[in-house]
Amino acid sequence: METIGILLAGGMSRRFGSPKAFAKINDRFFYEQVWRALDAACDHVVIVTREELIPRFPEELDVIIDLPSLSGLGPLVGIYTAMTERPADQYLVLPCDMPFIGQKETAALIQLAEGTHDVTAVRTSEEHLPLFSIWNHRVKKDLIQEVLNKQLSVMKFLDQVETKWVDSRLIHVDKTIFRNINTDD
Ligand SMILES: Nc1nc2c(ncn2[C@@H]2O[C@H](COP(=O)(O)OP(=O)(O)OP(=O)(O)O)[C@@H](O)[C@H]2O)c(=O)[nH]1
Secondary structure (H helix, E strand, O other): OOEEEEEEEOOOOOOOOOOHHHOEEOOEEHHHHHHHHHHHHOOEEEEEEOHHHHHHOOOOOEEEEOOHHHOOOOHHHHHHHHHHHOOOOEEEEEEOOOOOOOHHHHHHHHHHHOOOOOEEEEEOOOOEEEEEEEEEHHHHHHHHHHHHOOOOOHHHHHHHOOEEEEEHHHOOOOHHHHOOOOOOO
16 A cells, blocks of 8 residues: 655744744754654655745655645645645645654554544544544545635544544653644744
């Protein structure tokens, strides 16, 4: 079963104040941390970003932009774009603002997914993490309907398809590694 990693980096980072993909942690860009975590568990990784950020990524990486007619409408568009441009059996999705997820965690989620549900996503005792998730290719047709109907909430979409929610403790006991960074403080 071919798995492609989707690194979402097409948001505006309004709350953060500068593109989060290029914020740093331990001397590495957020996107580099996330790319490594995906690359270790996937057959290929594609970064879906905004046009103006493309020159900031190394040329050797696979970097694409949202389909022009849907550009900037949110993470569901980034996922749909990657599914359209890079066909595969399933996709491991991670946003550029979850830089504490590592290779062990991505590998563990793939193990837990089993390939039978539309989407397998993670939840902690406090919150759902719809963007740390595995998406079967068959949801692509539902995804485009959702986006065309301007229903852009990832959580609402996951409520409509067959989603398996995985307890984060099966992946890592420390739930702080699942936090996402929205502000620069
Ligand atoms: N490809 C793509 N990715 C997106 C889009 N919107 C958000 N993302 C990504 O989805 C993840 C979650 O985004 P958010 O934190 O909700 O939004 P953001 O735009 O990054 O930040 P804010 O502007 O502060 O809301 C991040 O990795 C974003 O880069 C989009 O329209 N296209």
